[in-house]
Amino acid sequence: MQVAFSAxxxxxxxxxxxxxxxxxxxxxxxxxxxxxxxxxxxEKVEEGNFHSFFFVPPILEKTFTSE
Known part of the structure; x- marks a missing residue:
């Protein structure tokens, strides 16, 4: 899940x-x-058939840490 969020x-x-x-x-x-x-x-479907997912990720960071 963290990899998906970081990407x-x-x-x-x-x-x-x-x-x-x-x-x-x-x-x-x-x-x-x-x-x-x-x-x-x-989940929210937006214009252009985009889907937005809102959630609390395991770690609220976009870069990988030692964790």
Missing amino acids: DGTILNDDKGKIRIKKPFKIERLKSLLNEANIPFT
Whole structure:
């Protein structure tokens, strides 16, 4: 999950993360990862058939740390 967030995520001001994707296989894979990790999320479909996922990532960082 952290790798997905580091690759495609954005840190929001309210200590949450957002991943915005369009490809159907990425949408399904992200849903699967979030559910397997028991991470609550909300999904919003936006103009252009983009899907935005809002959640609290395991580590609220975009770069890899020693953790």
